[in-house]
Amino acid sequence: MGQQPKVFLSGGFRSNWQKTVIEQLGDGFIFFNPREHGLDNPVDYTTWDIHFVKECDILFAYMEKSNPSGYGLAFEAGLALGLNKTIILVDERSVSEPSFANYFNIVRYASNSHFSSLEAGINFLQRFATANKTIPLDRY
Numbered sequence: 001m002g003q004q005p006k007v008f009l010s011g012g013f014r015s016n017w018q019k020t021v022i023e024q025l026g027d028g029f030i031f032f033n034p035r036e037h038g039l040d041n042p043v044d045y046t047t048w049d050i051h052f053v054k055e056c057d058i059l060f061a062y063m064e065k066s067n068p069s070g071y072g073l074a075f076e077a078g079l080a081l082g083l084n085k086t087i088i089l090v091d092e093r094s095v096s097e098p099s100f101a102n103y104f105n106i107v108r109y110a111s112n113s114h115f116s117s118l119e120a121g122i123n124f125l126q127r128f129a130t131a132n133k134t135i136p137l138d139r140y
Contacts, residue, residue, distance in 0.1 A: 004028060004029050004030050004129070005028075005029050005030070005057045005058055005128045005129065006029070006030045006031075006032065006055060006056045006057045006058070007029045007030070007031050007032065007056060007057070007058045007059075007060050007125070008031075008032045008034075008049075008052050008053050008055075008056035008058070008059045008060065008076070008080070009021060009022075009031060009032065009033050009034065009035070009060055009062075010034075010053075010059055010060065010061040010062070010072070010073050010076040010077065010080075011061055011062035011063060011064065011067065011073050012062070012063075012064055012066065012067035012068075012070075012073075013035055014064065014066045014067065015064060015066065016035075017062055017064060017118060018031075018033050018035050018036075020118065020122075021060065021118075021122055021125075024122055024126075025122065025125060025126055025129065027129075028126070028128075028129025029125075029128075029129060032052035032055065032056055034048070034049055034052075049072070049076060050079065053076055053079050053080055053083065053085070054079075054083060056080070056085060057085065057086065057128075058085065058086045058087075058088060058125070058128060059076060059077060059080035059085050059086070059087045059088070060088050060090075060121065060125055061073050061076065061077050061087060061088065061089045061090070061107075061111070062089075062090045062092075062118060062121070063089070063090065063091045063092060063093050063094070063104065063107075064090075064092050064093065064118075065092045065093050065096060067093060070093070070104065070107070073107070074104075074106075074107050077089070077107050077110055077111065078107075078110065081110045086112050086128075087110065087111040087112050087113075088111065088112065088113050088114075088115075088121055088124060088125055089107065089108060089111035089113070089114040089115070089121075090114070090115050090116070090117065090118050090120070090121035091104065091107075091108060091114055091115070091116060092116060092117065092118070094108070094116075095116050
């Protein structure tokens, strides 16, 4: 079996969505979770975020309905795009806020795949763990 994909979890801290992703997919991935770094100084947490966006294979970005701005997510997605990382976006906020969607389209268009529910995004991300296993060619 190949190496586990490394996933940066980008998004807000209002809910504990990161825990949900890790609990459902933990064994198949290595996660970089900014919620857990414990840094308060903006210079320090920005340095941490940039370092681990550079280290990841996949940026999993979750724009939940309660995220007040999405500035950090947009920055991390732009950095990931510039580094040619795979970007999976879950955008729940744009569905209910057309004016937000208008401005957030730049992040959607920069993403490789986008979904409107966390469950759908997790299901898609799961396929990257499966890709590390040997799959017989006759299954295609």
